[in-house]
Ligand SMILES: NC(=O)C1=CN([C@@H]2O[C@H](COP(=O)(O)OP(=O)(O)OC[C@H]3O[C@@H](n4cnc5c(N)ncnc54)[C@H](O)[C@@H]3O)[C@@H](O)[C@H]2O)[C@@H](O)CC1
């Protein structure tokens with residue numbers, strides 16, 4: 001396996017500068033579907049990260065109990081609520097997003113599983129699938145064939161194991177992940193230290209990031225960032241590459257100020273602007 005290293009050179013091949021005549025209506029609308037009672041923070045983090053990564057509009061779809069929390073903590077994000085108080089049970093919306101991120105904090109209630117199945121059968125929008133949405137897929141592997149080619153999935157090692165089964169060596173982990181990517185035509189963001197992106201036989205290795213990212217919600221933030229780039233009409237592989245690179249770079253930039261221990265997921269969001277600036281510096 002000869003990975004392509006995701007460094008500044010590689011990023012400059014796909015980074016799209018902002019057109020000075022752009023407006024929020026053409027800058028992309030991202031929909032983030034996430035949260036459940038006690039995990040509304042996951043929806044807050046992913047939707048705020050999506051906005052801070054540059055799409056024009058962000059809507060969060062959450063259970064009712066998160067309505068005030070989300071509106072007060074991030075007034076720039078629009079909110080749609082499920083009929084259920086504590087978990088998502090019926091995903092319906094009348095907006096037209098260019099990308100959807102689903103999974104952070106959703107839990108695995110039966111009703112959430114059923115509506116996720118219906119959603120997969122009907123949606124034609126480019127998707128990023130993370131966290132509990134991946135765990136639901138692991139429990140219902142026949143649903144994997146519903147995923148459109150180039151859907152992005154973002155498993156951490158445990159979520160990956162639930163999807164592809166155990167491995168005995170690093171080499172076997174890559175073999176199995178590449179086979180899985182080919183079988184379902186998926187882009188797999190294998191989160192870790194470092195993160196790898198698998199797109200069929202192509203393997204990319206990220207060069208940014210550090211152990212400060214080992215903190216609650218840092219994956220939820222990554223989901224929002226990649227969904228935002230997808231909504232801004234980056235090709236799925238480029239959205240994954242740029243998202244993972246910027247996400248890691250925020251931790252490299254913040255480290256001298258926060259140290260490893262006090263860096264939290266909100267610090268990723270706070271440093272997305274500096275990460276963008278360093279791409280073009
Ligand atoms: N503030 C919030 O609302 C938060 C919500 N979260 C949500 O909580 C739900 C559960 O997510 P979790 O990921 O905690 O639960 P999981 O059960 O999926 O994963 C936790 C398990 O995976 C292992 N693991 C994780 N990263 C690993 C790594 N790099 N190497 C080896 N093992 C690793 C852990 O040791 C643990 O056994 C998700 O829906 C998630 O989005 C979390 O993101 C935390 C913050």
Ligand SMILES: Nc1ncnc2c1ncn2[C@@H]1O[C@H](COP(=O)(O)OP(=O)(O)O)[C@@H](O)[C@H]1O
Nearest residue numbers: 156191192193210211213214216217218219220
């Ligand atoms: N030691 C580390 N070095 C670099 N990156 C890390 C390290 N630990 C975690 N990360 C990154 O942090 C993120 C963690 O995601 P995840 O486990 O899904 O978090 P959560 O579910 O809490 O949001 C991934 O992007 C992963 O690559």
Ligand SMILES: [Mg+2]
Nearest residue numbers: 131156219220
């Ligand atoms: Mg996660």
